[in-house]
Amino acid sequence: MSVQSLEIRRSSASVWGSPSGMRSVPTVAKYIDTSTCIGCKACEVACQEWNDLPPLSTQQVGTYQTMPTLDAGFWNLIRFDEREVEGGLMWLMRKDQCMHCAEPGCLEACPAPGAIVQYANGIVDVNQDNCIGCGYCETGCPFDVPKFHAKTGKMAKCTLCVDRSSVGLEPACVKACPTGCLHFGTKEDMVALGSLRVDQLKKGGFTTAALYDPQGVGGTSVVTVLAHADHPEWYGLPRDPHVPLGVRFWKNILRPVGLLAIAGAFVAAVGHYFNFGAKQVQGSADSETNLPQV
Amino acid sequence: MGLTRRTFLKAGTVGGSLALGFDLHEARAEMREFKISRTTETRSTCPYCAVSCGVIIHTLGDKAKNATASVVHVEGDPDHPINRGTLCPKGATLRDDINNPNRLTSPKVRRAGSDKWEAISWDDAIAQIAKHIKTTRDKCFVEKNAKGQVVNRNPGMAMIGGCTDTNEFNYLQWKFITALGIPYRDSQARV
Helix, strand or coil: CCCCCCCEEEECCCCCCCCCCCCCCCCEEEEEECCCCCCCCHHHHHHHHHCCCCCCCCCCCCCCCCCCCCECCECCEEEEEEEEECCEEEEEEEEECCCCECCCHHHHHCCCCCCEEEECCCCEEECCCCCCCCCHHHHHCCCCCCEEECCCCEEECCCCCHHHHCCCCCCHHHHHCCCCCEEEEEHHHHHHHHHHHHHHHHHCCCCCCEEECCHHHCCECEEEEECCCCCHHHHCCCCCCCCCHHHHHHHHHHHHHHHHHHHHHHHHHHHHHHHHCCCCCCCCCCHHHCCCCC | CCCCHHHHHHHHHHHHHHHHHHHCCCCCCCCCCCCCCCCEEEEEECCCCCCCCEEEEEECCCCCCCCCCCEEEEEECCCCCCCCCCCCCCHHHHHHHHHCCCCCCCCEECCCCCCCCEECCHHHHHHHHHHHHHHHHHHHCEEECCCCCEEEECCCCEEECCCCCCHHHHHHHHHHHHHHCCCEEECCCCC
């Protein structure tokens, strides 16, 4: 069983993708409720286990956090933070992972054809066979997710367990979560679930609760309920993530212009050849041997 | 402008290659296999704590004569009423727990006064435990308390159950403990 049945919506460094439009697949999403996460890290372990990633040495960063950032061999990290709010201390936890943006900055920045693909169901994946390990995707990602794996020389990140979801199973982290703060389903259902929970939180006194589904990257396939959505940076999330302007300019303006220039030059050269023929060397005593005039 | 057959072919070849260059790559979405599609599934109980989560152990091969099973993946059992598929971080590491070369797979005994664990067969272990139970019970048995009431107590022993024991097993265990008159008992049934 492979994931070939998943059509590709978009592919890196390709002028157009390869969706045939034959099938209609719902966009899938992961729901994270930071307000019911207890920081047990079952998701971290389940992720390592399912993806056969060997254990890494942990790094003490002053909190319960396993390591400072995500790693090429560690795709799912619970971030811990403490913030003083009115009436006490908030101990915040957030599951950090690839957000699977609808308009992925990594895919846009990637220069290797087919190295980063977006499947029809919205999952963004790195195809290591095509990856050249340049690290541009890390630059293009507003969430700083893809990481370089030194041993393989390739980039790696969360795949939303595409091997599981393509056969109808939920991702490993979602399945393991003992408090049920993680859910998996269609994007539509997960947004509805998030809205319900946000209403609940608001009634419970968290007036700034909201669903984090940033529209700057076209929405994400990982929707996060934040009790303090007025301070997404408390959770290590950017307030208004966008694909970097440089990447946008390069890919949307510079690259098409460059391609047009190449095509234009070629068309001009062919046209010139057809209209005027090969270059004629003339006016020399040596013209019969076709040597350039000195 | 004269278009000879030769120039037409030349232009066709160059133009064709250019068109291919534009199409760049037909990416195929074949990246990784579903690693447990044909593993053998065995239901079991997580041995860590008394919550007793149900797990499914995935082993290599289909139990055919020439296949040696080896644990490749463990995940929660969605049909188990206690955890409904979920696991804690310890339970989620069960694959490595089972494959750990230091895991105890046969009984061992540390004799009184010894500082070493010795290997012992199951038959010997059970026979010797039975002998110890008999000796201790005979030595410590209290038939009547200070007031002369019949109590049939065996205060020289205590008994603790295992967290993965089923209801049925706990029922039998309770009967056994009561029959021996052991007052200090815990079936570890926390749920």
